[in-house]
Amino acid sequence: MLRKLRQQSPYHLMLLPSIVLVFIFSYIPFYGLVIAFQKYNPGLGFNSPWVGWDNFSHVFSQPNFVRTIWNTLYMSAFKIIGGIIVPVIFALLLNEVAHSAVKRAFQTLVYIPNFLSWVIMAGILLDILSSDGILNTFLGLFGMEPISFLGNPSIFPWTMIVSDIWKGFGFGTVVYLAALTSIDPGLYEAAVIDGAKRWKQTIYITLPLLMPTIVLMSVLSLGNVLNAGFDQIYNLYSPVVYQTGDIIDTYVYRLGIQQAQYSIATAVGLFKSVISTVLVALSYLLAYKVAGYRIF
Amino acid sequence: MVYDKSIGRSLFHILNFSILILTSLLCILPFINMLAVSFSGSAAVSAGNVAFWPVDFTTKAYEFALTGGEFYTSLWVAVKRVVLGTTVNLILMVLTAYPLSKSAQKLMGRNYYMGFFIITMLFNGGLIPTYLVVVKMGLIDSIWSLILPGALPVFSMVILMNFIRGLPEEIEESAIIDGAGPMQILFRIMLPLLKPALATVGLFSIVGHWNSWFDGIIYMNDPANYPLQSYLQTLLLSFEQIMLKSGTDYTQLLSMMNARTGRAAQMFLGAIPILLVYPFLQKYFTKGLVLGSVKG
Numbered sequence: 001m002l003r004k005l006r007q008q009s010p011y012h013l014m015l016l017p018s019i020v021l022v023f024i025f026s027y028i029p030f031y032g033l034v035i036a037f038q039k040y041n042p043g044l045g046f047n048s049p050w051v052g053w054d055n056f057s058h059v060f061s062q063p064n065f066v067r068t069i070w071n072t073l074y075m076s077a078f079k080i081i082g083g084i085i086v087p088v089i090f091a092l093l094l095n096e097v098a099h100s101a102v103k104r105a106f107q108t109l110v111y112i113p114n115f116l117s118w119v120i121m122a123g124i125l126l127d128i129l130s131s132d133g134i135l136n137t138f139l140g141l142f143g144m145e146p147i148s149f150l151g152n153p154s155i156f157p158w159t160m161i162v163s164d165i166w167k168g169f170g171f172g173t174v175v176y177l178a179a180l181t182s183i184d185p186g187l188y189e190a191a192v193i194d195g196a197k198r199w200k201q202t203i204y205i206t207l208p209l210l211m212p213t214i215v216l217m218s219v220l221s222l223g224n225v226l227n228a229g230f231d232q233i234y235n236l237y238s239p240v241v242y243q244t245g246d247i248i249d250t251y252v253y254r255l256g257i258q259q260a261q262y263s264i265a266t267a268v269g270l271f272k273s274v275i276s277t278v279l280v281a282l283s284y285l286l287a288y289k290v291a292g293y294r295i296f
Numbered sequence: 297m298v299y300d301k302s303i304g305r306s307l308f309h310i311l312n313f314s315i316l317i318l319t320s321l322l323c324i325l326p327f328i329n330m331l332a333v334s335f336s337g338s339a340a341v342s343a344g345n346v347a348f349w350p351v352d353f354t355t356k357a358y359e360f361a362l363t364g365g366e367f368y369t370s371l372w373v374a375v376k377r378v379v380l381g382t383t384v385n386l387i388l389m390v391l392t393a394y395p396l397s398k399s400a401q402k403l404m405g406r407n408y409y410m411g412f413f414i415i416t417m418l419f420n421g422g423l424i425p426t427y428l429v430v431v432k433m434g435l436i437d438s439i440w441s442l443i444l445p446g447a448l449p450v451f452s453m454v455i456l457m458n459f460i461r462g463l464p465e466e467i468e469e470s471a472i473i474d475g476a477g478p479m480q481i482l483f484r485i486m487l488p489l490l491k492p493a494l495a496t497v498g499l500f501s502i503v504g505h506w507n508s509w510f511d512g513i514i515y516m517n518d519p520a521n522y523p524l525q526s527y528l529q530t531l532l533l534s535f536e537q538i539m540l541k542s543g544t545d546y547t548q549l550l551s552m553m554n555a556r557t558g559r560a561a562q563m564f565l566g567a568i569p570i571l572l573v574y575p576f577l578q579k580y581f582t583k584g585l586v587l588g589s590v591k592g
Contacts, residue, residue, distance in 0.1 A: 004404070005404060008402070008403055008404060010477060010478040010479055011394075011395035011398065011403050011478055012395070012403075014391040014392070014394065014395050014478075014482070015391070015392060015395050015396075015409055017388060017391060018388050018391065018392040018413070018447075018448045019409075019412065021388070021444060021447045021448060022412070022413060022416060022447075022448055024429065024433070024444075025426065025429060025430075025444060025445040025446075025447070026416040026420065026421065027416075028421075028425075028429050029420070029421025029422070029425035029426045029428075029429050030419070030421050030425075031421075031425075032421055032424075032425025032426075032428055032429060033421055033422070033425055035424070035425065035428075045428075045432070046428075090316075090319060093312050093315060093316055094316060096308075096309070096312055097312070097313075097316070106316050106320050108578065109320040109323055109324050110319065110320055110323045111578060112323065112324070112327075112571075112574065113323060115503060115507075115570050115574065115577055116507070116567055116570055117506075117507035117508075117509060117525050117566075119507075119509050119525050119528050119529045119532070119566070120525075120528065120563050120566050120567050122532055123330075123528065123531070123532055123559055123560070123562075123563035124326050124327065124330050124563060125326075126532060126559075127329075127330065127333065127556060127559070127560060128326050128329060128330075132342070132344045133344075134326075134329050134344075134346075134347060137344045137347075166322070166323070170323070174581075198305070198308075230510075231509075231510065234510075235529065235532055252422075252423055252424075253423065256423055256424045256427070257423070257424075257427070257514055262424050262428070265423070265424045266422060266424045266425060269421075269422030269423055269424060269425075270422065272422070273419060273420060273421075273422055277418050277419045280417075280418050281418055
């Protein structure tokens with residue numbers, strides 16, 4: 001046993017640096033979650049006085065916080081649904097193009113926004129969506145009044161949903177297109193002989209064969225239900241749209257980093273982490289059971 | 297595939313192409329508008345006359361972007377971060393993925409090690425506890441605060457591990473017979489074989505580090521330490537102030553450029569590196585999806 005361990009020691013040594021770093025920056029913060037049940041005092045650190053569930057009952061009595069849960073669920077639900085439907089449709093349409101070079105050109109164009117940070121995208125959106133930006137100038141040609149895409153609380157969530165789908169649908173398109181090209185062409189030839197038109201072929205061959213990929217992508221996005229997109233919303237929101245645009249993550253940031261209310265912000269973070277973990281674990285389990293996809 | 301040439305089919309193709317072109321334009325026109333704005337005179341931009349071609353062509357906004365403000369400083373921080381961060385990521389990923397690719401018989405405690413890393417994918421301490429650990433480690437205002445907390449990207453490491461497991465075992469066995477130790481096998485034999493997988497996970501790291509902005513904002517007190525994306529983020533709100541602070545005659549500056557053209561220029565500069573590596577990104581990001589899944 002000891003000899004075996006000595007033989008293997010180079011392997012264990014290789015793992016050591018990662019273990020130390022992951023321990024410091026992931027596991028000590030786990031322990032740091034105790035401050036959710038304490039009244040944090042910078043001098044005492046993680047040994048601050050205990051207050052039980054006070055931080056939780058305090059934050060859940062805040063109407064400002066409770067509305068962030070609703071806002072988060074509302075925006076992420078539509079982002080997830082749109083983030084599946086739009087790329088599926090786009091990939092199906094793109095698949096009808098016979099020229100592979102043309103197909104690739106479209107794919108290249110729609111995949112670009114995916115790689116740019118939300119800071120850059122926000123810079124672009126702030127400009128084109130402003131009252132004198134190009135979109136409102138364009139709408140003005142049809143005699144429409146300028147729309148306040150980022151300043152009107154009832155429009156803001158939809159600006160977020162649409163721009164998120166806009167930025168991300170290229171990735172989904174690439175995934176679905178890869179699945180579509182792996183469908184056996186013999187199936188379509190057989191369908192033509194049986195007299196099936198393109199529409200019937202799509203309904204009875206393409207969609208059923210695409211289903212496992214669609215299920216997989218939906219299931220994997222389940223873990224993101226409580227992430228309505230901090231990077232996007234933080235860079236585009238303002239106090240006038242807090243009512244509909246404030247999400248759990250932006251609330252935690254303002255409370256924790258800007259107002260230094262560490263204990264309450266950690267309590268909110270812990271609440272979110274617990275639910276997210278259940279959802280992520282569930283999504284991996286479902287992905288394996290339903291689509292046979294396993295990452296580890 | 298069988299193509300039918302009926303009128304209905306031709307009509308469909310025309311409609312289909314219109315939808316595809318329109319959607320692709322929606323993805324690309326905002327960028328072209330941004331580019332046109334960045335090269336236009338301030339009066340034309342304020343009047344809303346700029347669409348997709350510069351009006352009153354000027355490079356003033358770029359001259360300002362490259363001389364005023366903290367552009368160069370933050371660009372240098374970003375370059376350091378990408379180089380250092382990606383190097384650290386790659387070294388730790390290889391050192392971790394290789395031992396973990398062994399079975400539990402060949403590496404005692406293999407499954408415990410694996411669990412140790414996987415847990416950090418499912419659950420995290422959240423914003424505040426992680427922030428407090430970084431503060432306690434004395435990393436505030438140090439470039440290492442941007443690198444060490446994410447030193448081991450677990451998802452990429454798992455992709456790499458699955459790739460190693462897919463390699464034929466005979467390669468390693470024959471090296472052992474020739475008397476090579478684990479370190480020699482890893483660096484002399486495995487590393488060359490891992491190149492395609494390393495290109496994929498390396499690009500993940502490069503894009504991730506280049507696009508990160510939030511950690512820069514919270515871990516750096518002195519804006520001189522901001523990486524480029526964090527600096528660009530501050531521009532979203534306060535471009536006018538940066539113009540005021542630049543030392544040049546403000547009214548004279550304003551006659552040639554304004555916050556919109558200046559911001560557009562800086563956003564475009566921030567996007568250039570991503571656009572340059574885009575062909576590689578497109579190729580390898582799709583590959584990563586295939587590499588990552590477990591076969592059988």
